[in-house]
Amino acid sequence: MSSVVNHKNVERIENKISDCLNRAERYFKIGLQRPSFNFKQRGRTAGTAYLQRNEMRFNTYMLQQDPDKFIDHVVPHELAHIVVYQVFGSKVRPHGKEWIAVMEHLFDVEASRTHDFDVPKPRNLFLYQCACQVHEFTAHRHGRAVKGTQYVCRYCRKNLNFLKKK
Known part of the structure; x- marks a missing residue:
């Protein structure tokens, strides 16, 4: 884990993942593989889900701006991609109806493709x-x-x- 991410936020992210996964497992009546996560995401993107690796990457620059908003929106957004992949496979659109349903009906989060966090200024x-x-x-x-x-x-x-x- 990155040294700029405090332990409390890591724990909150882990809890959010567990809560959302539990909801999805109960709804779909299947066991889901828990994804790993790290803080390697850079640039203008708040988070990325690597489906085949079962991994999520989060942007610490944006997490630090508003941890509550980040954990409540970005973490479920990326986890919804993982859940949809595990349940429906690779033949669905990244922000398609399955993803929207998981976000809004299971995770109770608005299904938005974009964020409004400040992005770092490019160096070069x-x-x-x-x-x-x-x-x-x-x-x-x-x-x-x-x-x-x-x-x-x-x-x-x-x-x-x-x-x-x-």
Whole structure:
């Protein structure tokens, strides 16, 4: 576990997982495999469920902003993906009707695909220019552009060309 995550929040996450899994097991009348979790998630994503690994990754930057909201919404969101995969298999849509039903009817949480936590500011920015303005690219997007991906401004419809690293 990450040293920036306090023991109380780890325990609360474990309890939330247990509570939600118990509800799902009672409803579906089957045993479900308890997923592991860690705090390796980075960037703009609050959490990710790795279905085949039965693993959930959480973003500590967002957990620290509002632990109650994070535990009440993000943990069930990712766990619902795991439950749906274990119950229905891989032939269902990630945020489809099965996932929505698990979120809203079993976990009693609004089925939202997005979060409103603040996202960390990117460290390495790269400037690209079109005919009307300068755009900031993250290192990831810049790497894709270097490998040949063409980006076009949504306003002037001109190609974006690399200027310099910010």
